[in-house]
Amino acid sequence: MAHKTQQLGCGYCIIETVNPSDLVLVWRITEVCDLACPFCAYSRDLRRPRAAANPDDVLRFGALLGEYARAYRRNILVSWLGGEPLLWKPLLDLSHTFKHAFGLRVSVTTNGTALDSEPVRRRIVEAIVMDGHAILITPP
Numbered sequence: 001m002a003h004k005t006q007q008l009g010c011g012y013c014i015i016e017t018v019n020p021s022d023l024v025l026v027w028r029i030t031e032v033c034d035l036a037c038p039f040c041a042y043s044r045d046l047r048r049p050r051a052a053a054n055p056d057d058v059l060r061f062g063a064l065l066g067e068y069a070r071a072y073r074r075n076i077l078v079s080w081l082g083g084e085p086l087l088w089k090p091l092l093d094l095s096h097t098f099k100h101a102f103g104l105r106v107s108v109t110t111n112g113t114a115l116d117s118e119p120v121r122r123r124i125v126e127a128i129v130m131d132g133h134a135i136l137i138t139p140p
């Protein structure tokens, strides 16, 4: 059965309602990137301000999302987007908290450059991978 999809949000996040019980929140957590794709507004070669989320704000909002998910029996997937989300230092610790303390599902869209690191890969498995659709690698 096809589900109606509705999108809300500002320039930094998109809230997508996939079906009545699932909520997908796409969160542009940083505008920093280590690659220079010529079509992209976040290319490292462009001189521009680079916004990044405040970790305390992210933690507070995650706690609220977890409360909302429990109260209204919603499945919530928080999907990190950049720039390159894995360059944002608090990402893996916060993802771990989102998953294990707040009961949220977490995914990340990455260009893959950080995946050379075995410790990063291990932390991604602990903090993010679940349900078989946790990490999306977009080739530059």
Ligand code: SF4
Pocket: 033, 034, 035, 036, 037, 040, 041, 042, 043, 044, 082, 083, 084, 111, 138, 140
């Ligand atoms: S890797 Fe992604 S965010 Fe970075 S420049 Fe390429 S398309 Fe943009």
